[in-house]
Amino acid sequence: MDSLVSFVLSTANLFGFYALLALGLGLVFGQLGVVNVAHGDLVMVGAYVMYALTPVPFPLRVLLAVLLAVVLGLAAEWAILRRLYSRGMLATLLAMWGLGIVLRQLAEAIFGATPRSVEAPIEGSTVVLGTPFPTYRLVVTGVSLAVVVLALLVVYRTSLGLKLRASIANRDMAAVLGIPPRLMIAGTFAVGTLLAVLAGALQSPTLGLTPGMGVAFLAPAFFAVLVGRLGSLTGPIVGAFVVALLSSLLRRYLTETVAELLFFAALVVLIAARPAGLSWRLPSWSTRTRNVA
Amino acid sequence: MVHKNAERRLTGPRRRLAVAGGTAVLLALSACGGSVGGGGDTAAADQEPLKIGFLAPITGPAAPEGIAMQQGFDLAIEDINADGGVFGQPVEVVFIDDQADPATATQAAQRMVQQEQVDYIFGTITDDTTIAAANVAAQAGVPMSQAIATALDFCSPHFWPFGETPTQLLTDLVPQMVEQFGPNVALVGNDYVFPRTYHEVARQLVEEAGGTVVAEEYSPLGTSDWQPVITKLADSDPDWILSAVVGGDAVSFVKQADQFGLLEGRGLTGVSVDQQFYPALGELLDGRTQTVRYGDQVQTEANAAFVEAYQEAYDTQAPISGVAGNAYVGMRFIAEAFERAGSKDADAVSEQMGRLEYEGLTGTVRFDATDHVIEAPMFLTTIDGGAYTVEEELGVVPDEQTKDCA
Numbered sequence: 193m194d195s196l197v198s199f200v201l202s203t204a205n206l207f208g209f210y211a212l213l214a215l216g217l218g219l220v221f222g223q224l225g226v227v228n229v230a231h232g233d234l235v236m237v238g239a240y241v242m243y244a245l246t247p248v249p250f251p252l253r254v255l256l257a258v259l260l261a262v263v264l265g266l267a268a269e270w271a272i273l274r275r276l277y278s279r280g281m282l283a284t285l286l287a288m289w290g291l292g293i294v295l296r297q298l299a300e301a302i303f304g305a306t307p308r309s310v311e312a313p314i315e316g317s318t319v320v321l322g323t324p325f326p327t328y329r330l331v332v333t334g335v336s337l338a339v340v341v342l343a344l345l346v347v348y349r350t351s352l353g354l355k356l357r358a359s360i361a362n363r364d365m366a367a368v369l370g371i372p373p374r375l376m377i378a379g380t381f382a383v384g385t386l387l388a389v390l391a392g393a394l395q396s397p398t399l400g401l402t403p404g405m406g407v408a409f410l411a412p413a414f415f416a417v418l419v420g421r422l423g424s425l426t427g428p429i430v431g432a433f434v435v436a437l438l439s440s441l442l443r444r445y446l447t448e449t450v451a452e453l454l455f456f457a458a459l460v461v462l463i464a465a466r467p468a469g470l471s472w473r474l475p476s477w478s479t480r481t482r483n484v485a
Numbered sequence: 486m487v488h489k490n491a492e493r494r495l496t497g498p499r500r501r502l503a504v505a506g507g508t509a510v511l512l513a514l515s516a517c518g519g520s521v522g523g524g525g526d527t528a529a530a531d532q533e534p535l536k537i538g539f540l541a542p543i544t545g546p547a548a549p550e551g552i553a554m555q556q557g558f559d560l561a562i563e564d565i566n567a568d569g570g571v572f573g574q575p576v577e578v579v580f581i582d583d584q585a586d587p588a589t590a591t592q593a594a595q596r597m598v599q600q601e602q603v604d605y606i607f608g609t610i611t612d613d614t615t616i617a618a619a620n621v622a623a624q625a626g627v628p629m630s631q632a633i634a635t636a637l638d639f640c641s642p643h644f645w646p647f648g649e650t651p652t653q654l655l656t657d658l659v660p661q662m663v664e665q666f667g668p669n670v671a672l673v674g675n676d677y678v679f680p681r682t683y684h685e686v687a688r689q690l691v692e693e694a695g696g697t698v699v700a701e702e703y704s705p706l707g708t709s710d711w712q713p714v715i716t717k718l719a720d721s722d723p724d725w726i727l728s729a730v731v732g733g734d735a736v737s738f739v740k741q742a743d744q745f746g747l748l749e750g751r752g753l754t755g756v757s758v759d760q761q762f763y764p765a766l767g768e769l770l771d772g773r774t775q776t777v778r779y780g781d782q783v784q785t786e787a788n789a790a791f792v793e794a795y796q797e798a799y800d801t802q803a804p805i806s807g808v809a810g811n812a813y814v815g816m817r818f819i820a821e822a823f824e825r826a827g828s829k830d831a832d833a834v835s836e837q838m839g840r841l842e843y844e845g846l847t848g849t850v851r852f853d854a855t856d857h858v859i860e861a862p863m864f865l866t867t868i869d870g871g872a873y874t875v876e877e878e879l880g881v882v883p884d885e886q887t888k889d890c891a
Binding site: 195198202205206296297300304305306307308309312317324326328329397398399400401402403404405407408409440443444447448449451452 | 551737767
């Protein structure tokens with residue numbers, strides 16, 4: 193019981209983190225057709241903002257990180273991606289790769305390569321069904337999942353979300369219908385950036401901060417997007433759940449290195465077997481609006 | 486990008502260092518006494534400048550250690566050149582970032598020996614990249630050294646590792662920890678050669694001290710979520726934990742171990758409590774015990790000058806990491822060996838490497854001419870508010886190895 197509770201809680205924690213990452217990555221891929229390989233480095237940016245602004249109260253710091261993310265996202269889209277969409281996916285992928293390197297080098301130039309850390313705003317543990325679990329992790333899990341639910345509500349239950357989905361499904365047709373494509377594209381990239389930076393800011397108190405820390409997060413997020421149906425927006429979240437559960441299960445019962453090997457092997461097999469992503473029966477409220485779109 | 490960065494490091498605040506550097510050299514020389522001097526003037530005067538190939542992963546997962554090594558190395562070169570260089574000419578350096586990647590390290594080493602025609606290779610950090618470069622160097626007959634704690638089983642007449650061996654690091658530390666915290670030990674580390682060898686040595690020492698290894702866990706480099714490992718360690722209920730988790734992972738591991746209550750009432754030591762992690766881990770490390778060969782608290786005149794020069798050059802008050810000190814001493818040692826050899830011939834230099842007794846920053850440094858194991862005094866320290874305070878001078882810790890590299 194004891195270990196089951198801690199297993200469920202830590203899987204939920206991992207799921208919340210991966211879901212934020214995968215949702216951002218999936219949104220950007222769906223709307224822009226850009227494989228954002230700098231996504232992990234945006235997590236690093238979020239974590240270092242939390243470190244750099246240490247004297248500022250924690251929730252305010254998260255807010256500042258999010259604001260910075262929006263500015264960074266809009267600037268990167270405007271300065272780098274805007275001219276490259278017509279050159280195809282490889283051009284944007286390389287550009288994002290470059291952006292990732294720039295961000296890492298920038299972090300190193302400003303903060304050095306010595307690992308840094310961020311103090312958790314809430315210390316201590318909370319007993320959940322007889323099992324103590326770090327309180328901060330519980331809070332972060334809740335916040336992450338709440339943000340994911342909120343994002344899904346916006347996507348599937350608001351007119352903004354409808355426009356977003358319309359623009360993803362057929363941008364030209366959407367533009368004809370008066371949905372400004374530039375705005376949708378820039379806005380989506382900013383939201384994708386925001387989600388990654390937010391994930392990094394929230395997780396920062398549990399991580400060792402180094403300029404290269406983000407690289408490790410790209411693979412699970414990427415797999416989460418691939419496991420879900422491409423272009424769908426619930427897909428990455430389902431994918432994040434599969435990835436988090438698989439990783440937790442394997443690491444619980446096997447040695448770490450074997451677990452990692454099997455983890456990636458299983459995902460490769462899964463994607464090879466179902467290249468279109470896993471097909472899930474969506475709740476009717478989401479398919480209803482889809483048909484309208 | 487990287488090269489630009491490296492250049493920036495060599496200029497800027499470093500210029501202002503000239504005076505301090507000069508002073509450091511004078512102090513270092515006066516402290517060196519009889520062991521320095523002689524040699525040099527036997528050299529043929531028509532020598533080309535000495536060219537050192539410097540390999541360091543200043544990006545990638547081993548960047549913290551790579552940059553620390555670069556900082557110590559750069560100061561050594563600066564001091565050597567301020568002191569008239571080698572063979573009366575400034576030492577030249579060719580720097581390549583190996584990114585902690587063996588393939589990159591191999592290419593870099595090939596470029597150094599073939600195109601750049603370096604006389605000596607210095608670097609790198611992780612053992613797999615070091616072996617990759619060392620193989621290239623050995624084939625080309627170019628001597629090489631590294632500077633960080635190492636479990637390398639590599640042997641060549643021209644390979645002189647300055648890094649501490651696991652035996653040197655653990656021989657005094659393990660019995661001390663068993664006595665202080667208890668017999669049950671959990672071993673944890675990243676999954677590559679060094680942590681596994683480090684723990685192999687530890688396991689033997691634990692058993693000799695009457696203790697038991699109750700858990701042994703490894704996780705790949707770049708692991709950020711340590712919760713499953715921490716759960717396994719906690720289930721084994723150890724008295725203390727020996728951690729060979731490195732890089733940014735060390736900070737993630739120790740922070741998460743603390744958050745999950747694993748460190749409550751338990752000892753923690755190993756590579757993860759090294760100086761370079763103090764800025765991030767702070768009070769989580771205070772009161773803990775660690776063995777070091779280089780520490781900024783070791784009181785010698787040469788070290789005082791080095792610490793001052795280092796703090797000014799890199800504008801830092803953080804504990805100076807062991808690899809920075811090792812790299813500084815190592816490079817000065819090598820320069821001295823060249824001076825004594827009087828030529829750039831690999832055999833002549835290696836002969837001097839095996840013979841030289843050099844007064845480093847914290848004591849006399851020499852190599853065993855047969856097995857090439859470094860012999861230099863070690864120190865048992867207690868971490869106290871960022872100071873790795875020396876509790877006991879351990880002297881040279883013997884590490885008898887049966888290999889014959891000569």
